[in-house]
Amino acid sequence: xxxxxxxxxxxxxxxxLGVVSVCRGDNVxxxxxxxxxxxxxxxxxxxxxxxxxxxxxxxxDEERGWGRAGETWNALMSVADLGGESWFRLGDRDLGLxxxxxxxxxxxxxxxxxxxxxxxxxxxxxALLPATDDPLRTFVETxxxxxxxxxxxVARGHRDEVDAVHYTGARNARPAPGVLEALExxxxxxxxxxxxxxxxxxxxxxxxxxxxxxxxxxxxVAVSPLIGGRAVKGPADRMLAxxxxxxxxxxxxxxxxxxIDVLVIDExxxxxxxxxxxxxxxxxxxxxxxxxxxxxxLAVIDAAAAVx
Amino acid sequence: xxxxxxxxxxxxxxxxLGVVSVCRGDNVxxxxxxxxxxxxxxxxxxxxxxxxxxxxxxxxDEERGWGRAGETWNALMSVADLGGESWFRLGDRDLGLxxxxxxxxxxxxxxxxxxxxxxxxxxxxxALLPATDDPLRTFVETxxxxxxxxxxxVARGHRDEVDAVHYTGARNARPAPGVLEALExxxxxxxxxxxxxxxxxxxxxxxxxxxxxxxxxxxxVAVSPLIGGRAVKGPADRMLAxxxxxxxxxxxxxxxxxxIDVLVIDExxxxxxxxxxxxxxxxxxxxxxxxxxxxxxLAVIDAAAAVx
Numbered sequence: 001x002x003x004x005x006x007x008x009x010x011x012x013x014x015x016x017l018g019v020v021s022v023c024r025g026d027n028v029x030x031x032x033x034x035x036x037x038x039x040x041x042x043x044x045x046x047x048x049x050x051x052x053x054x055x056x057x058x059x060x061d062e063e064r065g066w067g068r069a070g071e072t073w074n075a076l077m078s079v080a081d082l083g084g085e086s087w088f089r090l091g092d093r094d095l096g097l098x099x100x101x102x103x104x105x106x107x108x109x110x111x112x113x114x115x116x117x118x119x120x121x122x123x124x125x126x127a128l129l130p131a132t133d134d135p136l137r138t139f140v141e142t143x144x145x146x147x148x149x150x151x152x153x154v155a156r157g158h159r160d161e162v163d164a165v166h167y168t169g170a171r172n173a174r175p176a177p178g179v180l181e182a183l184e185x186x187x188x189x190x191x192x193x194x195x196x197x198x199x200x201x202x203x204x205x206x207x208x209x210x211x212x213x214x215x216x217x218x219x220x221v222a223v224s225p226l227i228g229g230r231a232v233k234g235p236a237d238r239m240l241a242x243x244x245x246x247x248x249x250x251x252x253x254x255x256x257x258x259x260i261d262v263l264v265i266d267e268x269x270x271x272x273x274x275x276x277x278x279x280x281x282x283x284x285x286x287x288x289x290x291x292x293x294x295x296x297x298l299a300v301i302d303a304a305a306a307v308x
Numbered sequence: 309x310x311x312x313x314x315x316x317x318x319x320x321x322x323x324x325l326g327v328v329s330v331c332r333g334d335n336v337x338x339x340x341x342x343x344x345x346x347x348x349x350x351x352x353x354x355x356x357x358x359x360x361x362x363x364x365x366x367x368x369d370e371e372r373g374w375g376r377a378g379e380t381w382n383a384l385m386s387v388a389d390l391g392g393e394s395w396f397r398l399g400d401r402d403l404g405l406x407x408x409x410x411x412x413x414x415x416x417x418x419x420x421x422x423x424x425x426x427x428x429x430x431x432x433x434x435a436l437l438p439a440t441d442d443p444l445r446t447f448v449e450t451x452x453x454x455x456x457x458x459x460x461x462v463a464r465g466h467r468d469e470v471d472a473v474h475y476t477g478a479r480n481a482r483p484a485p486g487v488l489e490a491l492e493x494x495x496x497x498x499x500x501x502x503x504x505x506x507x508x509x510x511x512x513x514x515x516x517x518x519x520x521x522x523x524x525x526x527x528x529v530a531v532s533p534l535i536g537g538r539a540v541k542g543p544a545d546r547m548l549a550x551x552x553x554x555x556x557x558x559x560x561x562x563x564x565x566x567x568i569d570v571l572v573i574d575e576x577x578x579x580x581x582x583x584x585x586x587x588x589x590x591x592x593x594x595x596x597x598x599x600x601x602x603x604x605x606l607a608v609i610d611a612a613a614a615v616x
Contacts, residue, residue: 041407042350042414074380078404082429084411092400096386099349103392106350121390 001301004029004186008199009036009048010066011225011232011287012192013055016126018293019190020056022301025125029182031209033194034111034130035138035167035202036149040088041079043098044105047150048199049115049130050097057122059093065233068093087155112176127178131203134173138202139166149198158235161242165197170205175212183212188304191222193285195236196255197243204259213259219304221262223296224252227286228268253278262303264296279307309609312337312494316507317344317356318374319533319540319595320500321363324434326601327498328364330609333433337490339517341502342419342438343446343475343510344457348396349387351406352413355458356507357423357438358405365430367401373541376401395463420484437490439511442481446510447474457506466543469550473505478513483520491520496612499530501593503544504563505551512567521567527612529570531604532560535594536576561586570611572604587615 003023007016007030020028033048047066054060054068061069071091080086090098097118104114110133119128138149142160152158183189194200204210213220229247231237237247244251249271253263256278263278265271266285274280283299286292311331315324315338328336341356355374362368362376369377379399388394398406405426412422418441427436446457450468460466491497502508512518521528537555539545545555552559557579561571564586571586573579574593582588591607594600 042411043407072380072382072400074400075383075404075407078401079408082405082408082426084404084408092380092382092403093386095400095403096383096392097390099351099383100387100390100392103350118390 001188002027002029002186003188003190003301004031004182005190005192006031006200006203007048007052007192008033008194009051011234012048012194012199013051013060014287014293015192015223015296016052017055017290018287018295018297019300020126021290021294022297025056028126029178029186030126030128031131031179031182031203032115032128033199033202034132035136035198035205036153037137038088038148038150040090041085043090043095043102045088045090045098046101046111046115046130049128050094052128053097053119053122053124056124056126056128059122067091088150089154110176112178127182129178129182130176131179131209132173132206133176134169136167136169136173136202136206138198139168140164140198141166153198162197162235162239163242165201165243167202167205170202171207173206175206175208179209180212183209183216187218188301189213189216189218189220190300191220191256191260193223193225195225195231195234195239196252197236197239200255210259219262219307220260221264221300221304222252222256222260223264223285223300224249224266224269226252226269227266232286249280250274261307264300264303279303281306309496310335310337310494311496311498312339312490313498313500314339314508314511315356315360315500316341316502317359319542320356320502320507321359321368322595322601323500323531323604324360325363325598326595326603326605327608328434329598329602330605333364336434337486337494338434338436339439339487339490339511340423340436341507341510342440343444343506343513344461345445346396346456346458348398349393351398351403351410353396353398353406354409354419354423354438357436358402360436361405361427361430361432364432364434364436367430375399396458397462418484420486435486435490437486438484439487439517440481440514441484442477444475444477444481444510444514446506447476448472448506449474461506470505470543470547471550473509473551475510475513478510479515481514483514483516487517488520491517491524495526496609497521497524497526497528498608499528499564499568501531501533503533503539503542503547504560505544505547508563518567527570527615528568529572529608529612530560530564530568531572531593531608532557532574532577534560534577535574540594557588558582569615572608572611587611589614
């Protein structure tokens with residue numbers, strides 16, 4: 001089954017482990033979020049692409065939930081001792097990747113080419129595609145002002161309520177090479193259990209990506225990131241409550257109007273009907289281990305088969 | 309005693325520990341070589357300035373002879389795994405400094421400002437001045453072709469004989485702010501026991517620095533980097549043999565024609581007279597420990613007092 005998955009960082013990356021295990025890696029294409037990319041210490045960091053890279057390469061730190069296993073922090077300690085920019089936590093092994101990426105970008109290679117090269121070096125068999133090679137960045141409007149995603153999320157600990165989300169550069173952003181083909185060739189399109197506003201939203205903000213999903217001839221299945229109306233981690237529930245008026249399946253589905261056929265929700269969120277003719281499918285969505293991830297991926301495939 | 313010292317990297321840095329110990333740090337100004345600066349992985353690395361920084365901050369790795377103590381190498385391993393540029397050995401703690409330096413240079417600050425800030429952050433009381441803020445780079449002509457200093461020294465293991473040394477950019481290079489003042493205010497000018505061609509040569513290739521030393525009204529004392537005609541480490545002896553015709557005190561003194569009053573040499577190199585009226589002073593120049601470094605610094609000061 002050829003699946004193309006839209007994904008944010010950590011939660012999406014865990015879900016992708018299940019998809020790759022069920023579908024085989026070379027049948028899976030991943031369209032990753034770049035809205036939270038950031039320049040730190042002169043380096044181009046793509047946190048969501050990297051979470052996916054590290055998860056699929058088996059080098060992610062499972063306990064910490066982000067970054068690389070066996071990580072050390074000596075470069076950043078040295079930066080801090082010298083009064084440099086140390087608010088964004090970059091480990092030593094992680095830094096190595098950012099150095100390579102930044103140098104290749106500096107040579108004029110597009111992010112998609114660089115990401116493909118990193119993915120191959122790390123042994124990935126799936127295609128990992130940034131949504132776009134163009135500069136697209138997520139900004140949030142809050143009562144305290146407008147912030148870039150990472151400034152709000154990391155530096156301010158995402159404590160400010162979000163009144164609106166903007167994706168600068170989205171209107172003129174072209175899908176990266178391979179993205180439209182991956183959507184057109186897929187037998188199944190999946191939206192990972194990532195934050196609809198800051199992880200999936202920036203991908204869907206690229207006009208040609210949204211249009212390709214709107215005109216799909218295969219099922220599109222989203223997995224809700226909420227369990228019992230609560231985010232497993234992060235601010236998705238607070239954002240939904242404020243921006244969509246609630247944290248139920250209906251509000252999650254409303255984020256993907258016209259784009260999905262099925263919303264996979266947790267047992268704790270059972271819903272009988274959803275707006276826009278979206279079919280709710282109940283499963284267990286907490287991805288505690290490999291088995292749970294596989295079960296969730298299989299539930300997605302079954303749900304797609306049922307609407308096909 | 310206000311001393312201004314021209315210095316290369318490791319050997320010079322060890323000597324400076326003695327000078328600082330004898331003269332007190334705030335009486336010492338250091339003019340450092342930038343001819344072997346290099347851009348690696350997009351980072352501006354100043355190996356000689358850093359060797360001095362690390363030595364005077366007490367964080368240098370004494371055993372390895374370069375870089376920082378307690379160093380780890382995870383970023384570079386990650387770079388190598390990803391097929392990136394890993395021939396130039398950058399440790400994690402060291403990388404932190406290069407990231408901070410590169411970011412500040414990218415903001416348009418000159419190298420001298422950045423170096424001063426790094427030196428203060430590391431607690432140095434001496435002024436550490438790059439010879440110039442302008443791009444001045446050392447190239448060596450060899451039978452195998454012309455190479456940048458680091459390509460020859462690190463990548464090719466300085467195995468090629470050197471037929472000539474060039475300092476590109478030197479003719480138009482201005483002394484960095486503070487350099488001429490440090491030479492004019494000094495009661496003693498010292499040339500550290502560094503390689504005359506690739507460590508001290510690039511400093512003296514800045515026309516206004518050479519002119520300032522030529523018109524000095526205080527003693528200028530050089531310490532020979534050779535012991536018994538041999539370099540303690542590195543290619544100084546081979547270069548002197550080929551470029552100056554020998555590895556004795558006379559050949560070392562010939563590198564500094566018109567610039568020095570005294571050449572401090574090792575007991576193994578005793579010489580009765582030197583060209584250009586340079587006075588030879590015999591001492592023990594192998595810097596095995598703090599005491600040896602202090603003794604050598606005191607020998608330099610005594611020699612200066614004798615010619616003053």
